[in-house]
Amino acid sequence: MRGANPFVEWIVKVAQPCNLACDHCYVYELLDRTWRHKPAVMANGTADQLARRIAEHARRHALSRVRVTLHGGEPLMAGRSRIEHLLKVLREELRGTAVCDISVQSNVTLLNPSWMDLFHRHGVSVGVSLDGGREANDRHRRAKNGRSSYDSVQRGLELLRRPENKALFAGLLCTVDLANPPLDVFEDLLAHEPPAINFLLPHATWEHPPPGHDPNRTPYANWLLEVFERWYTAPRQETRIRLFEDLMDLALGGHVRSESTGLADTDFLVVESDGTIELADSLKATRDGGPATGLDIFAQDFDSVARHPVVADARRGGLAALADVCRGCEVVRLCGGGLRAHRFSPLTGFANPSVYCADLRVLTTHIRDRVVADATALLGSAS
Structure with missing residues (x-):
């Protein structure tokens, strides 16, 4: 794979269906409809081939560690036997080659002690999708019959927070909704004692802007900055927030490999579930088949995938991948031009700034100035 970094993470759609009907879901509620034609669950033979391909890639590039995230739909709908088969074959194929960090991103409404026993045996951490307290969560994350999902999520989280299970709790993923007061959301999330929280901007494009989009008032930056100040000024670290930590690292000269910040590939x-290979799920916001590559794990190894023009273009970082207006921006090294999907317009493709450009400028400038000033003051006091 000449001139390119190897892949180190695979997001695996072990189940296509979901037992909830979240109206902001980026899998089912955006423009992509290709999920309708994919098998409901990943067959064991597909899992076997995937494990072989990952191990082959790890050996070829001397990778000492790789990551696999079980995803969906709701991944627990694949069933324990099918999930265990995948976990076993990943361990077997990678034994002696690379450590495999495995996680599952779930709504945890189906989580029970049997699942936890399986996850303990295979060292699987659990990330939970949750948008805040009952009112905030139920604004979008409801069951298919329209009823609240909150009590079911609470039961799953209580199980995950038990002393014997807490080491497997990876954290919370929260989609920002301007209708939910940011500090209320943050306090409600903190009540679950998550080791980490990640905030996700609603997936949107210039054709379909996010709710409340207003470049003059930057509501998404304002929402996030209320949380940032509460988190940053706390007397002790209550949790990690990846978005803020990544921006802080970049502001202080660090190197961050992230889809939504910085300029790295x-x-x-x-x-x-059928073994086809796709780009980031966020591209489902752009058009039907937006993440598709036309490639699959049976016909191509991951080095061939990396060389494919569609994949190479989509994963390319650096200033050359951005619109002209972004290249001279003072915060481009921090925001990286924003998520690729958020730059999309039907007329100009991805050659645009992010639909969140104004918000990202305010957010990154504030965090940069805050952190650099504090770091400078600390260094001055130490000299």
Whole structure:
């Protein structure tokens, strides 16, 4: 894979269906409809081939560690036996080659002690999708019959927070909704004692802007900055917030490999339940088949995938991948031009600033100035 970084993470769609009907879901509620034609769950033979391909890639690039995230839909709908088969074959194929960090991103409404026993045996951490307290969460994350999902999520989280299970709690993923007061959301999330929280901007494009989009008032930056100040000024660290930590690292000269910040190449792929290979799920916001590559794990190894023009173009970082207006921006090294999907317009493709450009400028400038000033003051006091 000449001139390119290897892949180190695979997001695996072990189940296509979901037992909830979240109206902001980026899998089912955006423009992409290709999920309708994919098998409901990943077959064991597909899992076997995936594990072989990952191990082959790890050996070829001398990778000492790789990551696999079980995803969906709701991944627990694949069933324990099918998930265990995948976990076993990943361990077997990678034994002696690379450590495999495995996680599952779930709504935890189906989580029970049997699942936790399986996850303990295979060292699987659990990330939970949750948008805040009952009112905030139920604004979008409801069951298919329209009823609240909150009590079911609470039960799953209580199980995950038990002393014997807490080490497997990876954290919370929260989609920002301007209708939910930011500090209320943050306090409600903190009540679950998560080791980490990640905030996700609603996936949107210039054709379909996010709710409340207003470049003059930057509501998404304002929402996030209320949380940032509460988190940053706390007398002790209550949790990690990846978005803020990544921006702080970049502001202080660090190097961050992230899809949504910085200028590094992306290093992950999505593998669907039928073995087809796709780009980031966020591209489902752009058009039907937006993440599709036309490639699959049976016909191509991951080095061939990396060389494919569609994949190479989509994962390319650096200033050359951005619109002209972004290249001279003072905060481009921090925001990286924003998520690729958020730059999309039907007329000009991805050659645009992010639909969140104004918000990202305010957010990154504030965090940069705050952190650099504090670091300078600390260094001055120490000299």
